[in-house]
Amino acid sequence: xxxxxxxxxxxxLNTSFVSDKKETKIIKDxxxxxxxxxxxxxxxxxxxxKSVTVHSIVKLMPRNAxxxxxxxxxxxxxxxxxxxxSLDKMEAYGKEMRKLRGPEIGMVFQDPMSSLNPVxxxxxxxxxxxxxxxxxxxxxxxxxxxxxxxxxxxPDPEQRINDYPHQFSGGMKQRVVIAIAMISNPExxxxxxxxxxxxxxxxxxxxxxxxxxxxxxxxxxxxxxxxMGLVAExxxxxxxxxxxxxxxxxxxxxxxxxxxxxxxxxxxxxxxxLDMEDGEELETIPGITPNPADLKEGCEFADRCxxxxxxxxxxxxxxxxxxxxxxxxxxxYDKFPEVD
Amino acid sequence: MLKFIVKKLLQMIPMLLLIxxxxxxxxxxxGIDPIYYMISPDMAANTDNIEALRELYGFNDPLLVRYxxxxxxxLQGNFGYSIVSGSSIKTLIAQRLxxxxxxxxxxxxxxxxxxxxxxxxxxIKQNGIIDYIGRxxxxxxxxxxxxxxxxxxxxxxxxxxxxxxxxGRMSPEGVGFGDRLWHLVLPGMTLTLSMCAVLMRYAxxxxxxxxxxxxxxxxxxxxIPEWKVYxxxxxxxxxxxxxxxxxxxxPMLIGGSVVIEEVFAWPGIGTILTQAVVSxxxxxxxxxxxxxxxxxxxxxxxxxxxTALLDPRVRIGE
Numbered sequence: 001x002x003x004x005x006x007x008x009x010x011x012x013l014n015t016s017f018v019s020d021k022k023e024t025k026i027i028k029d030x031x032x033x034x035x036x037x038x039x040x041x042x043x044x045x046x047x048x049x050k051s052v053t054v055h056s057i058v059k060l061m062p063r064n065a066x067x068x069x070x071x072x073x074x075x076x077x078x079x080x081x082x083x084x085x086s087l088d089k090m091e092a093y094g095k096e097m098r099k100l101r102g103p104e105i106g107m108v109f110q111d112p113m114s115s116l117n118p119v120x121x122x123x124x125x126x127x128x129x130x131x132x133x134x135x136x137x138x139x140x141x142x143x144x145x146x147x148x149x150x151x152x153x154x155p156d157p158e159q160r161i162n163d164y165p166h167q168f169s170g171g172m173k174q175r176v177v178i179a180i181a182m183i184s185n186p187e188x189x190x191x192x193x194x195x196x197x198x199x200x201x202x203x204x205x206x207x208x209x210x211x212x213x214x215x216x217x218x219x220x221x222x223x224x225x226x227x228m229g230l231v232a233e234x235x236x237x238x239x240x241x242x243x244x245x246x247x248x249x250x251x252x253x254x255x256x257x258x259x260x261x262x263x264x265x266x267x268x269x270x271x272x273x274l275d276m277e278d279g280e281e282l283e284t285i286p287g288i289t290p291n292p293a294d295l296k297e298g299c300e301f302a303d304r305c306x307x308x309x310x311x312x313x314x315x316x317x318x319x320x321x322x323x324x325x326x327x328x329x330x331x332x333y334d335k336f337p338e339v340d
Numbered sequence: 341m342l343k344f345i346v347k348k349l350l351q352m353i354p355m356l357l358l359i360x361x362x363x364x365x366x367x368x369x370x371g372i373d374p375i376y377y378m379i380s381p382d383m384a385a386n387t388d389n390i391e392a393l394r395e396l397y398g399f400n401d402p403l404l405v406r407y408x409x410x411x412x413x414x415l416q417g418n419f420g421y422s423i424v425s426g427s428s429i430k431t432l433i434a435q436r437l438x439x440x441x442x443x444x445x446x447x448x449x450x451x452x453x454x455x456x457x458x459x460x461x462x463x464i465k466q467n468g469i470i471d472y473i474g475r476x477x478x479x480x481x482x483x484x485x486x487x488x489x490x491x492x493x494x495x496x497x498x499x500x501x502x503x504x505x506x507x508g509r510m511s512p513e514g515v516g517f518g519d520r521l522w523h524l525v526l527p528g529m530t531l532t533l534s535m536c537a538v539l540m541r542y543a544x545x546x547x548x549x550x551x552x553x554x555x556x557x558x559x560x561x562x563x564i565p566e567w568k569v570y571x572x573x574x575x576x577x578x579x580x581x582x583x584x585x586x587x588x589x590x591p592m593l594i595g596g597s598v599v600i601e602e603v604f605a606w607p608g609i610g611t612i613l614t615q616a617v618v619s620x621x622x623x624x625x626x627x628x629x630x631x632x633x634x635x636x637x638x639x640x641x642x643x644x645x646x647t648a649l650l651d652p653r654v655r656i657g658e
Contacts (some may be wrong), residue, residue: 056563077531099563103563107561114553114554115555116555116558117555117577118577119576128562129562129563132564
């Protein structure tokens with residue numbers, strides 16, 4: 001597989017936060033690839049480092065974060081030729097990185113309520129990136145914004161383009177946030193729990209919208225979520241994270257049909273399904289996620305794992321490739337070849 | 341927006357009346373008997389004289405009568421006379437106001453520019469050298485009392501170094517802008533520095549808060565340059581609370597700074613007020629207090645209008 005098929009290649013990404021001169025590791029040796037035109041879902045419970053991972057990639061991190069990576073490479077494809085960008089070597093807010101944000105990589109954030117600047121009209125906020133990168137006139141930008149609003153199903157767009165964020169409902173605000181991310185027609189869309197703050201009916205609408213845009217234009221998506229139903233619907237590949245590590249990575253089929261890691265199994269068992277028996281209880285994962293500051297050596301999931309063995313608590317657990325492209329970080333599979 | 345402004349303006353009238361009443365009544369309870377300030381001690385022995393004077397000045401009338409008489413005079417532009425010097429309060433204020441305006445405007449403009457600039461830069465370069473110096477300066481600026489600071493300035497720059505005059509607004513022989521400015525530097529800078537401290541801290545903290553908000557991340561995700569992130573998205577949001585402080589400093593233009601004017605023998609309104617309080621010159625106290633209160637109302641009106649202009653959410657209730 002060459003660079004044409006891989007849009008984003010992340011190798012051994014490590015992120016830590018420094019507070020009171022103490023460094024706490026949050027993301028540990030995260031590696032994954034996003035295939036062009038496909039959707040990668042990153043799943044895991046709250047605090048497992050999903051958001052930090054993608055924010056580290058696009059370098060939108062708070063000042064006290066330290067990000068190191070062996071490789072974070074974005075491959076832009078234009079007229080059949082690939083241009084490689086090493087994001088890990090770029091300055092966070094430098095010119096190179098800024099040129100990619102918007103036209104190449106679009107971002108949708110978790111909370112639409114606070115993601116829009118309260119003092120500017122939504123139309124201007126959407127147009128801002130467009131004017132910045134394409135140097136077009138305001139009138140032209142307005143036309144493009146109107147088209148995008150129509151595409152995203154915002155009713156009465158001519159009127160609403162002049163409204164302020166507080167005049168929008170949550171679902172409509174998220175459409176505006178998506179419009180900001182998509183207006184420069186990026187190849188890769190990173191959606192960080194785009195529907196968590198919205199109610200279920202709106203969730204479905206927003207996701208359908210994103211899926212439609214992806215299929216029509218052949219875009220790639222990284223979807224961060226803890227909603228397994230959404231994963232099943234949207235994803236081509238799935239990356240399961242726990243305590244800052246990728247514990248299982250594979251195609252949708254690998255993860256749902258050949259579930260391998262005990263954590264992924266537990267995660268799937270805790271999803272409510274329609275054909276549950278009366279009185280059948282939904283399973284939960286025992287225990288709580290440990291504090292990243294006082295993690296012991298060995299497997300991070302050991303204390304909550306029903307299949308935990310003595311040797312799970314020693315050293316760093318490597319990942320094993322149980323079938324091509326399906327990686328599991330669990331000693332149960334140590335007869336398979338080790339991979340990075 | 342126009343309706344909003346008119347409404348706010350009309351609301352000021354009853355407020356002003358209420359304030360004037362409170363000031364008037366409040367002053368009656370201070371126990372100041374102006375008569376004793378008006379006559380020489382040997383005359384005070386004669387109670388008949390005192391009674392006659394009381395009757396003459398209408399001090400024996402009921403409170404409400406006196407209040408409305410005073411208010412009526414005031415509305416006709418008759419501010420009354422100082423009971424100490426006998427001069428017209430209007431003339432007194434007309435003489436002193438330019439001095440106060442000069443000093444306060446100087447300090448207000450300078451402290452706003454310096455305070456906000458350092459505050460914003462400190463927030464952008466958090467824990468940088470400017471932030472560090474600014475933080476030390478802010479603590480020192482707030483901790484040192486104005487009078488001490490003023491006296492130190494006089495000691496160092498006027499007496500030891502002889503760069504600036506020790507006090508006053510102009511030299512007896514000196515006329516012209518240069519001489520005025522030369523006199524203005526020390527009191528102006530003293531006032532500026534003490535006003536900077538609060539503003540700096542405030543601007544820094546609100547800007548820090550704004551820079552951590554999600555919409556700043558959204559702005560950055562668009563790939564716009566950092567200066568636009570700071571000035572367009574950060575500054576305008578951070579300025580709303582800072583503007584409130586600024587507006588409420590405007591009454592200073594009229595009221596002056598009592599301490600600084602006293603230390604530097606600056607012939608402004610602040611000095612009138614202290615003299616009036618010391619000598620029980622209650623008509624002067626009344627008028628100056630009311631002037632400052634009116635200025636306060638104007639300031640709060642400005643806050644309302646400016647926040648509405650800066651923040652569309654405030655305009656909802658129009």
